[in-house]
Amino acid sequence: MYAGHAALALLAKSRRRRISLALLVPIAFAPDWIEWLLSSGSTVVTDRDRFLSHSLVSVVPCALAVGLLYWLFRRGAGVTLADAATVCAVYLSHWAADFITGIKPTWSGGPMVGLMFYTHTWPEALMECALVLLCWWAYRRSLPEASRRREMGWVIPASLVGLEIVSALLQQPMS
Amino acid sequence: MMAIAPMGSPDRLRWIVLGLALVAPWFILAYTDRLLRRTR
Numbered sequence: 648m649y650a651g652h653a654a655l656a657l658l659a660k661s662r663r664r665r666i667s668l669a670l671l672v673p674i675a676f677a678p679d680w681i682e683w684l685l686s687s688g689s690t691v692v693t694d695r696d697r698f699l700s701h702s703l704v705s706v707v708p709c710a711l712a713v714g715l716l717y718w719l720f721r722r723g724a725g726v727t728l729a730d731a732a733t734v735c736a737v738y739l740s741h742w743a744a745d746f747i748t749g750i751k752p753t754w755s756g757g758p759m760v761g762l763m764f765y766t767h768t769w770p771e772a773l774m775e776c777a778l779v780l781l782c783w784w785a786y787r788r789s790l791p792e793a794s795r796r797r798e799m800g801w802v803i804p805a806s807l808v809g810l811e812i813v814s815a816l817l818q819q820p821m822s
Numbered sequence: 823m824m825a826i827a828p829m830g831s832p833d834r835l836r837w838i839v840l841g842l843a844l845v846a847p848w849f850i851l852a853y854t855d856r857l858l859r860r861t862r
Contacts, residue, residue: 656851669848672851794858802854
């Protein structure tokens, strides 16, 4: 999944306005960031890189750690446990979303699981675009009344749908 | 041992494009949200 991860960050922002979107978006993409960093300078993404970034035994503890760190460092600013749980859930959502679109590692020696919707490139892209629009609608409702009317707000769905279409055209979907 | 892609190679270029694909939604959403919530 690609743009769908950003959409889920938008959805989380609509429910928990205190959490910065500048934090939620990289958290939603965190396993991809880890895989990208691990593959830095190499010619291929190895199974090891994929396991360390996208397996359940990586995602679950990292999600808990991120939620805990967020709570520890931001509780002075009024952050609640529910906010921290949301940050944790956004991290976990990456694995769940990728389960639908691809196949993901589970644990050491465990099976690779997933629905591999990526084999249907355009239906998959259409599904992500629909998810973007739904989450953006929820996010837009959370904005102040005056901000909802600003045309700039359309930049978000337009750019995410555009990025998703380019991703589908390149046939190199994000894992 | 992990093979290192030389500068300017297709593998290195692909790695850079993937990085940009991660940065783009981050920048767009964070910046637009900031502007939308700024009171005029």
